[in-house]
Amino acid sequence: MPGETTCVKCDQPIKGRIIAALGKYWHPEHFICQSCNLPITGDKFNQKDGLPYCEEDYAKLYLKKCGACGNPIKEKVIMALGKEWHEEHFVCTICGKKLAGMNFFEKDGAPYCQNDYNNKFAPKCNNCRKPIIDIAILALGEKWHQDCFKCSKCDKPIMDPTFEVVDEKPICATCSGI
């Protein structure tokens, strides 16, 4: 009937209050969330394919979930390690420092800051016990910083591939006179 307003949901004419939303007209009782079927009140709702959803269900159904807390991400999404994260939840697994936009390291799908990654996963030097980031010297069944693998007599780093071992301590070629 011309001039008559029909509800897009039930196709019946609307008498009384009309909801105009998403470019269509609705009975107030038919303007409902497509997921929980509760009437949408106020103007806070989302739409998908022209149908209304309450904010909560829309977030549950269509927003990316955070890799840390599992909740929908309504604000900025951080993409990292093949997952999406809340900016405030993409943090170092150990110290909790925010890693968005920073250098970070990954182990078993978890993010780490550089310090904690090195402390936890880099090999430790047998002399100073600190993590070895660059070149590790493999000698006497242990790992060493280049500067930490020293002659036990002259205390200089042993660069030569030839050295002697006395009492399980290395002695450089110069000191041992090989």
Ligand SMILES: [Zn+2]
């Ligand atoms: Zn209706």
Ligand SMILES: [Zn+2]
């Ligand atoms: Zn709902």
Ligand SMILES: [Zn+2]
């Ligand atoms: Zn989160």
Ligand SMILES: [Zn+2]
């Ligand atoms: Zn950290």
Ligand SMILES: [Zn+2]
């Ligand atoms: Zn060292």
Ligand SMILES: [Zn+2]
């Ligand atoms: Zn020496």
